[in-house]
Amino acid sequence: MISIRNVGKRFGTFQAISDVSIDIQRGEFFSLLGASGCGKTTLLRMIAGFESTSGGQIMIDGQPMADVPPHHRPVNMVFQSYAIFPHLSVRDNIAYGLRKQRLTRSRRYEMVEEMLDLIKLPGYGTRRAYELSGGQRQRVALARALIMRPKALLLDEPLGALDKQLREQMQLELRALQKSVGVTFVLVTHDQEEALTLSDKIAVMAAGRVLQIDTPAGLYETPVSRAVAGFIGHMNFFAGKVSRPTPGSAQIEAEGLGRIEVDAQGLRQAHGAKVVVALRPERLVLGAAPPEAARNVMAGTVLTTAYLGERRQHYVKVDGMAEPVAVSVPNQQRDGQHAVEQGQKVWLTWSDDACVVLDHA
Amino acid sequence: MKPGTYISQPNTSLRLYAVVFMLFIYLPLLILPVFSFNSGLYVRFPLEGFTFNWYLALLNREPVFAALGNSIRVGLTVSILSTVIAVFAAKAIARNRLPGSGPIVGVIMLPLVVPGIIFGVALLVLMSRLGVPLSLYTVTLGHIVVCLPFAIATLLPRFEGFDLSMEEASADLGENGWITFWRITFPIVAPGIVASLLMCFTISFDEFIMAFFLGGTHATLPMYIWGQLRFPTQFPSMLALSSLIILTSFIVIFLSLWIGRIGLPKSAQSGIFK
Numbered sequence: 001m002i003s004i005r006n007v008g009k010r011f012g013t014f015q016a017i018s019d020v021s022i023d024i025q026r027g028e029f030f031s032l033l034g035a036s037g038c039g040k041t042t043l044l045r046m047i048a049g050f051e052s053t054s055g056g057q058i059m060i061d062g063q064p065m066a067d068v069p070p071h072h073r074p075v076n077m078v079f080q081s082y083a084i085f086p087h088l089s090v091r092d093n094i095a096y097g098l099r100k101q102r103l104t105r106s107r108r109y110e111m112v113e114e115m116l117d118l119i120k121l122p123g124y125g126t127r128r129a130y131e132l133s134g135g136q137r138q139r140v141a142l143a144r145a146l147i148m149r150p151k152a153l154l155l156d157e158p159l160g161a162l163d164k165q166l167r168e169q170m171q172l173e174l175r176a177l178q179k180s181v182g183v184t185f186v187l188v189t190h191d192q193e194e195a196l197t198l199s200d201k202i203a204v205m206a207a208g209r210v211l212q213i214d215t216p217a218g219l220y221e222t223p224v225s226r227a228v229a230g231f232i233g234h235m236n237f238f239a240g241k242v243s244r245p246t247p248g249s250a251q252i253e254a255e256g257l258g259r260i261e262v263d264a265q266g267l268r269q270a271h272g273a274k275v276v277v278a279l280r281p282e283r284l285v286l287g288a289a290p291p292e293a294a295r296n297v298m299a300g301t302v303l304t305t306a307y308l309g310e311r312r313q314h315y316v317k318v319d320g321m322a323e324p325v326a327v328s329v330p331n332q333q334r335d336g337q338h339a340v341e342q343g344q345k346v347w348l349t350w351s352d353d354a355c356v357v358l359d360h361a
Numbered sequence: 362m363k364p365g366t367y368i369s370q371p372n373t374s375l376r377l378y379a380v381v382f383m384l385f386i387y388l389p390l391l392i393l394p395v396f397s398f399n400s401g402l403y404v405r406f407p408l409e410g411f412t413f414n415w416y417l418a419l420l421n422r423e424p425v426f427a428a429l430g431n432s433i434r435v436g437l438t439v440s441i442l443s444t445v446i447a448v449f450a451a452k453a454i455a456r457n458r459l460p461g462s463g464p465i466v467g468v469i470m471l472p473l474v475v476p477g478i479i480f481g482v483a484l485l486v487l488m489s490r491l492g493v494p495l496s497l498y499t500v501t502l503g504h505i506v507v508c509l510p511f512a513i514a515t516l517l518p519r520f521e522g523f524d525l526s527m528e529e530a531s532a533d534l535g536e537n538g539w540i541t542f543w544r545i546t547f548p549i550v551a552p553g554i555v556a557s558l559l560m561c562f563t564i565s566f567d568e569f570i571m572a573f574f575l576g577g578t579h580a581t582l583p584m585y586i587w588g589q590l591r592f593p594t595q596f597p598s599m600l601a602l603s604s605l606i607i608l609t610s611f612i613v614i615f616l617s618l619w620i621g622r623i624g625l626p627k628s629a630q631s632g633i634f635k
Contacts, residue, residue: 050529069532070532071532071535080526083529085527097535148535
């Protein structure tokens, strides 16, 4: 639907975006995720037509967009500031883009009322922008764009200005809205949780490049690089080295973890390659006594514990490791029967498939 | 606790100061209307009697109306031209990341602090060098120089407070630049434009020095008054005329300040005319 081919953007000597290629399918909820300054907003504005490309091509429905100005592109945008027109009522804001469609007054009124129902603000048509709360402005901005029946709706950090509870509520509503109208959504966000919650697919960006495009589960479970692994959720990293004693087997000698067996077919790296083994805190199992029969085990002492409500995160000092290892334990019992104390000796175990092997970078 | 918050406590000495301040500025001005209704010829107490005659006398003088016509024509031209120029200037200063926009604003605001007589003489020399005959056109030119800083100071907060994504949103919803200007930019900036028009008109209407240097034989209203001051018998009528001018100016300036603040957020209501 939206096809971005080798697109670059240069501001003077600053390369904001380099060689980005992304394909967004019809009806997909697609997110561009990255820290501020990674080029995600610039990319979105290039799709909308507010920034030119310095190379490559953007196509919407097979049409090259290079010479199409913003007001002729079949996409609409929800701005970060919402950009609600202050001199117009909610109704006139929502109907703003309908002028060229030469509809009758009553048809236009009908369409606006439908939109007000859709965004759950019935009866708000005559309000002015300054009479609306942040969440309401955001809904009006959504309605104003959706009434145009765009091929894709572009959202620039639309939930950034809302407080946490409202943001979570709007995330659910946004997801439901997207499913009900079936329009392709392209969302820019720096909030990984938001991206994971909302998206069918996510492109992780850093320094103007796309690091990985995958489903939320794909990104979380099988990151392709250390940067992605570190950006999405919490991750423990262990530096190591590949050894392939026979063609059918592979092992990694990693600091802290010791020697671990890995799937020889699945491993890309050659014998002797430097790698990083990534292990999620919740994939580690914490025990207060040495395990009886576990292949993968490391011992350490608890440095600190963070209480996070639904779980505790323990930071464990493991011999041979500079950084403490994070272990996440769900709080299934009220006062944590299995709570461990600071300074206590503990043992961490994990299953073979918990490890993700990444290139050393 | 005293009523009011920490920074808005009632303060008697400050109030007294404010009253004295207002008296100092406006008491001398009050002399004009008071004596314009006095039946005596001379400005001295005690007042002799109440009369409308000085005002009625104005109606029978043709030169008054000629000068009034000149002032209005110059005022309208000056206010429109200054405002148009100021709209572009304010837009450029507020929008484009103009290199050195600080010094540029400084230069534009310079006529506020340079004595009018210096600008008047400079323009007079320039005009005579260029061989341009003095007329109402040269007065208009001088007035534009005087009015521009005021016009820009009125319009700049409008453009600085303008969220550029408004225009982008309009483009995004299918409107081209021209329609976007009329549907979005102009309505949001309009109160500033009206305020600037009114402000420039009053300034031009009251201005004397430029008119004196650049007017040649064509008198504006302030020049006419100046000319008549030589004749003692005309003095009360000039008081009447001046009172009328002050009244009009007050009304127009109040209108302009009031309109200029419509729809501006509190934080953007800064600048010279707060």
